[in-house]
Every structure is written in C-alpha cells, then in structure tokens.
Amino acid sequence: MAGGRVYRSNTSADAGSNNLSVLLQSQWVPSSSEPLDTLFIPGSSPSPFLGTRSMVSFEGVDRRRSYFRTFDEEEKVEEDIEEYLHRSEKKRRLTVDQVQFLEKSFEAENKLEPDRKVQLAKDLGLQSRQVAIWFQNRRARWKTKQLEKDYDSLQASYNSLKAGYDNLVKETDKLKEEVVQLADKLLLEGKEKGKSELPDAKTSSQELPSEAAEGEESKVVPEMKSDYTEGVHSSVLLEGAGSSYPFEPDQSDLSQDEEDNLSKGLLHLPSCVFPKLQDIDYSDPPAGSCNFGFPLDDHAFWSWAY
DNA sequence: TTGTGTTTTATTGCCTCC
DNA sequence: GGAGGCAATAAAACACAA
Numbered sequence A: 001m002a003g004g005r006v007y008r009s010n011t012s013a014d015a016g017s018n019n020l021s022v023l024l025q026s027q028w029v030p031s032s033s034e035p036l037d038t039l040f041i042p043g044s045s046p047s048p049f050l051g052t053r054s055m056v057s058f059e060g061v062d063r064r065r066s067y068f069r070t071f072d073e074e075e076k077v078e079e080d081i082e083e084y085l086h087r088s089e090k091k092r093r094l095t096v097d098q099v100q101f102l103e104k105s106f107e108a109e110n111k112l113e114p115d116r117k118v119q120l121a122k123d124l125g126l127q128s129r130q131v132a133i134w135f136q137n138r139r140a141r142w143k144t145k146q147l148e149k150d151y152d153s154l155q156a157s158y159n160s161l162k163a164g165y166d167n168l169v170k171e172t173d174k175l176k177e178e179v180v181q182l183a184d185k186l187l188l189e190g191k192e193k194g195k196s197e198l199p200d201a202k203t204s205s206q207e208l209p210s211e212a213a214e215g216e217e218s219k220v221v222p223e224m225k226s227d228y229t230e231g232v233h234s235s236v237l238l239e240g241a242g243s244s245y246p247f248e249p250d251q252s253d254l255s256q257d258e259e260d261n262l263s264k265g266l267l268h269l270p271s272c273v274f275p276k277l278q279d280i281d282y283s284d285p286p287a288g289s290c291n292f293g294f295p296l297d298d299h300a301f302w303s304w305a306y
Numbered sequence B: 001t002t003g004t005g006t007t008t009t010a011t012t013g014c015c016t017c018c
Numbered sequence C: 001g002g003a004g005g006c007a008a009t010a011a012a013a014c015a016c017a018a
Helices: A076-088 A096-108 A114-124 A128-197 A201-206 A231-240 A256-263 A299-305
Strands: A007-009 A028-030 A218-222 A266-270
Touching: A096 A114, A096 A128, A114 A128
Parallel strands: none
Antiparallel strands: A007 A028, A218 A266
C-alpha cells in the first residue's frame, strides 16, 4: 500500500490479565490520526463492559512490543511476526453490552465527534478507532435499511397510483363506449327527424360516419336534442362544437356555417374530443387542449404512466 | 461434522473539507 | 496535507440445515 495509511499495532496489554481478551480486541491503530489516549491502558478504566466474552488468549505470548508497519518497508522478520500475530489475533466481536451501549449512543447521534468517541472508547474499554469503525459500519447498515424502507414506500405509492390509473382507464373505456352508443342513437334519431322535417336530410346523413369518426380533422354528429344536452356527454360534445359555454350553446357565438350545420342537424367536432384510447400516446405529456380532464402540467402523472 | 449463507469487524482507497 | 467520511471489500464469527 504505497502512500496508504500507516497502522500501529496496539500490543501493550499484559498477557494473562483477566481482561486481556477484551483489552486486546483492537489490532491496528492508525499512528497518524489517533492520539495516545486511544491506547488503552489495562486497569485505567473501570469499564463495566470488560471481560464478559473471552475471545482470544495470548497467555504465554510476549506481546509487549509495539512496532510500526508500512507496506513499503516490511522485512522478513517483521512479516513473520505479523503473520504469527495475525494468526493469533483474530477478529473479535464486541460483547452484547458493548453493542447495546453503542446502539444507544448511535440512536442519540449517529455522527461521532472526537470527544464523544474518546469517551465512548473509555467507557467501553475499546480503542477509539474501534468505536469509529463501529459507527462507520453502523451508518452503512442504517443507510441500507433506509434505502429498503424508501424502496418499499415508493413501491406502495406506485402500486396505489397504478391501481388508480387502471381504474381511470377502465372508466374512460366505459364512458367512451357509452358515448359511441349515444352518438349512434342520435344519428338514428337525426335521420328519422331529418326524413320528416328536412328535404335534404338524406344528403346530411350521408356525411355521417357509422361511428364517432376516427383520425379525421373533424367529426359530425347530429344536433343535440335537449335530452342529450345535459350531463357529461353533451357538455363535452357541445364544448367541442365551439360553444363558449359547455352546457348551453350560445348560438350567437357560432359561425354562419356552424349555424347552418346546426339547422341541418349537424355539428362539427374537433378530432381531439374523442380519441380512441389506443391512439393516446402515453410516452409524453399531451400537448394542446385535449387532456381528457387531466391537468396539463401534471407531468408526474404522465411520467409514471409510461 | 461440514458446507453454506449471513452478519460483524476491520482494511483500503478515494474523496472532501478545513 | 491531515483528518475523517464513505464505498467496496476481505475475512472472521456465527447460524443453521443436511
């Protein structure tokens, strides 16, 4: 590790001490960043957390030596020593009490100021570096959990929105079908009325498609009877016909042609009024005036729709 | 007992901030 | 340039089924 961190092993504990197993939990201390007070001195702390879980015994091993290591300057002897020490000095888990204490501390504040770190280390009989590492790992676990929570929450709101959207699609289909049926009905009535009242009714009826027209600039439907000028369908139809008020068409606003058509039993509708569902492009928010009741600026809706 | 998956502890390299 | 944070990763410890 050229240019990497230099670690110093903390091997000054007394072999054979009652608390040795815990006191020796840490293996490497960053020599450049850790103050001397991180070197735990046996017997200096009345920590209640010590000695509950013996992990590794170094009895009979003279470990009263400290040394520095860098990856650049390792000699054979040191390698041997290190290998030996590493074999013996295995990773050790913190005791239940230590973990509980750390957890409480983490709940209070998940960042660790230097003073707190040192205090915690003292209280727990750990090295401050170990405390720092524990907090680091704990933050990582917390972040992972948080991501899982966020994912679940997003998934739930997506499912809910999707269900709402599916319902709207069904409802739209149903309404569309209803409109087609009503349009057919009007067509028939218009024909019959035209036969009896208008001499040129035949010509007019020939302009009418059997269904609400598809893919054309305009659509032609017969004049609304009063029965059909109420409610959602008629309002939509009349709005599409250019009326300034969707429920009561003001004939003064109509052009001469429109008035003519009305008098002939015809209305021209822009093609956007009743597009087929399959003609709707969900990949982009709709531009223009045909938004089917959805807010034009509701990009969120269109972005999740597809 | 052993193989395997998960959790925990620790290291490393990079990045940011002061 | 040093200190500290984070992501990625290694490896020990642990849990558990076969």
